[in-house]
Amino acid sequence: MESKATFHRNSPDRENWTMIKSKHVNSGQAIAHHKPYAGDHWIFWLYPTAGTRIPTLPVIGQVPILDKSYFTTLSQRKLHCLRFMELKHFTLQALLLLEILLLNPTSCFKNCNFPAVFNFGDSNSDTGGLSAAFGQAPPPNGETFFHAPAGRFCDGRLLIDLIAERLGLPHLSAFLDSIGSNFSHGANFATAGSTIRPQNTTISQSGYSPISLDVQHVQYSDFLRRSQIIRKQGSFRNLLPEEGYFSRALYTFDIGQNDLTAGYKLNLSTEQVKAYVPDVLDQFSRVIKLLYTQGGRSFWIHNTGPVGCFPYVMDRFLVTAAQIDKYGCSSPYNDVAQYFNLRLKETVLQLRKQLPLAAITYVDVYSVKYSIISQSKKLGFENPFLVCCGHGGKYNYNRFVKCGSKRVVNGTEIVLAKSCKDPSVRISWDGTHLTEAANRWIFDQIIDGSFSDPPVPLKFACNRMNS
Template structure:
């Protein structure tokens, strides 16, 4: 269910709303006046801090380059944090469940993303609490009603039409659902569910969710595909025998991701044609991250296989020298590719030299490259337009 927060209007808030209405009705402003974020741990800004879940990042050393842990699953900024700064928004888009995300704050956008969340409602059950995409849409519906009640239908419609909406989700539907070992999750074994059937279920559900977002006023909608999940440290390790999907990457996880991405691209294009006034954008994060991993040294990275965050108690175990993906990782690299980053971990001294922060998530340095490609890049990385053009049209 969504979480409704009543607005407490005081004089200062009324003045802020009045200023915001004038901004919404300006015909010359091109910068989005609001940023609404949906997704999983790749873009969660702290929603999981407020729920009972095994998927959390509100502890050190997460956020070591962000002034401390905030619930972001990386050392610094996420992709949407960086894009928000690029489009000129003041401050970072706040998490929906934060007590301070109320009043005028919601008029500049809200982050609904949740670590462990997926397109399918049973995705992430191994974590207990998580906010899947249907629930995120419910939460946006609550925010939408608050905004309408505050500034009126006409101003709210202008806000939503000019706002940037981004949806970054789907990885958990594979990593923490379809690809999860059968004893760990209540579902039919993979052998009884062909990848084609599972992907079809994802696409069908996602179609309904994206259409609902459009019907609630979303128009400029960026949809990110699933990255090369077979290349994350965790999947490299548990599928160490896999080969053929790139240097050191696990083949099958990447194959199912590409199967899904092919259908997602068609869905995004179809929705953009069928829904009047919509501007759906397809973000090919798979292609961007794959290029970073294959050509890591040209981007200034020294390691594209092992996570930066490592167990402190194993600090005496010889590690492989900083290097690229592929075989030859030391014992410490293998162990740290399976165990999440936590208070007992140590951190590599130069985060800018690592692609991965922990077994699952990129560093801020990698996020910055991805964000740059999405903001100013071109086909095939993002199309039909990049985010700069989307937000200025």
């Protein structure tokens, strides 16, 4: 029986993705043919016989040059890896797809065994930085997993928590948190409200953290230097990373979303926000280069999410009915996010050329987050825009009544913004951040490299692959 799979041109909106259905194929006898058709797409036919089951997974990447002879040696793993990785015009997304279909998906990669993670970001990955600096995020934050506030703006775990768990490491302590912290396997420099570019406002004026990415890097540099001095003195050795961990660690980034919304809060147009994106990414690139000079080699970079689908944007920055897409999101703000991601990917490509020893993985969380919105009902979630922990309004969201906010009424303190009955069926936790259930689903999609460039799984993100 013939199984047809379509390889689509990589595009920012990824509207044209398809899926391979489960079939059976013998890895030693599979033969692939190709031909172009309208739109520069390519068709592949696999002629399966009894054998290994093909998993269902997204197909990404275009294949401009192929030679059937390369497919005849798929059972010879080493030759397969060498020949494909040396091809200049063969996209690595397609390479990994064939690797997954016909061989062991990790046969070309070494296991990195990351001993530590150092994270930089905003509230999407803040595990207690802002809470340590400006006061704890109140209950019901943390209720699902930690059963108490844990410095996270979420009912439970964030993507960075799940990343640490998958790598066999403890959850990251916030660098700013001096109580009960353990930095033996990394540190988290992210703080909620952080931007890449410094903001010329206080946190009380704008809600944005003064701890921008450049400040986070200063904190990292101080941590790198002082932690080793203290270890050599014999103090707190069990709470600090070994010197060799810094060069072998995974450096993770989830930041940039607030740089976009900061402009909207200043009443800038979407075009005006787009205009300063190159400067934002120049500053981002500068920090990556500095970390590289300090020994960092493995970088895992999330792009920004579909901000036009977040209740806090949809409630505050209104658009016309014609600007609402078919899933209910604000198209103008998503367009800017996609532009940011396009330029971020270009920045990553330049960094790969400039930093010859770095392995830099670009992770398309935008597509995954948009998918959870567009497929919410199918995935078992309720209204994707209805906030779990909020108060009033169309989305159960009021920017003046934050999750856990209390008021005194007739001498009695009451909680205005309470948690919903079942956070596991909600996507939005507080209008800005996601629930643990949403984070878990997103994590499951990105962990194997299906949404990454190059398409390497998390545990193999130290492997540098030729562009």
